[in-house]
Amino acid sequence: MDNLPLVKSLVEKLANNLNVPVSCKIRIFPNLQDTLSYAKMLEDAGCSLLAVHGRTRDEKDGKKFRANWEAIKAVRNVVRIPVLANGNIRHIDDVHGCLEETGADGVLSADPLLENPALFAGYRTAEWGLGVAGMKEDDKLDQAELLIEYLRFCERYPVPWRIIRSHVHKLLGEWFRIQPSVREDFNKQYKLTFEFLYDLVNRLKELGVRIPLYVKDTQQAVSAN
The missing domain is CATH 3.20.20.70 (Aldolase class I)
Structure with a gap:
């Protein structure tokens, strides 16, 4: 410029x-x-x-x-x-x-799409700690499943690990906030592998971390937030 x-x-x-x-x-x-x-x-x-x-x-x-x-x-x-x-x-x-x-x-x-890959499909992240009672199953997306789907795409269509690391950090931001020890382990992992990342998701589930849902951005979804 x-x-x-x-x-x-x-x-x-x-x-x-x-x-x-x-x-x-x-x-x-x-x-x-x-x-x-x-x-x-x-x-x-x-x-x-x-x-x-x-x-x-x-x-x-x-x-x-x-x-x-x-x-x-x-x-x-x-x-x-x-x-x-x-x-x-x-x-x-x-x-x-x-x-x-x-x-x-x-x-x-840019960043919002990294945090929520379903943005253009009309989904937004449900507020943490708030339920989405009354939401139809078709109006929900499991964030963990989206992350796993992303990792599988990366396996099929390789991209640099630095990009995968950054994207995973965006997707797991709220999880890391609740479990900082898991975030520290992730940050200390000098060389990432898909096995490590899949295990990371399973570890968060085993720790009882509440998985946020992506909810369809309808009036019903907005009121649930």
Whole structure:
């Protein structure tokens, strides 16, 4: 963002020499007009899809800084290419709200999706310590089963262990809060194996950790929370 001519040349080089569309993802500038000029520059350079993170590059903490949907809306209004909105997407209600407020063509989610892989399927994590009485079985997902499913995908389609470690930490965050000793054992494990991770889930179950459910984000689910 300190060298926009270089950014423009990179996008132009790619757009002119690739047989696939070029997409870009940007953060916003503190000044809205700078952001709009940035977006139009990328469009002119050959960008075919633009994702806009509604925070400045200094606003790293998503829990502390709310994404600026108004800025994303302004970008959407000045470019002709599809725009994806990024920021403040923690559950399916946020998806609908963001699309309505920004007019974007789609949304992105980062950390919340790592914590809840079923976010876009309309599920949110039930509050710890609160029951979900009355919920239909079809409206519940077992978080442990989702984690096991994720690990099986990783076995089938290998990814770096550092990514698996980070994702597992996100998924087991609440469990680790209740059983810090298990978290410490996990963090001390220099070399991870799938056997260790499967055993970790079983260990938490044996310790009697209450497994949180993902509940369908309907009015019934919301009232249960």
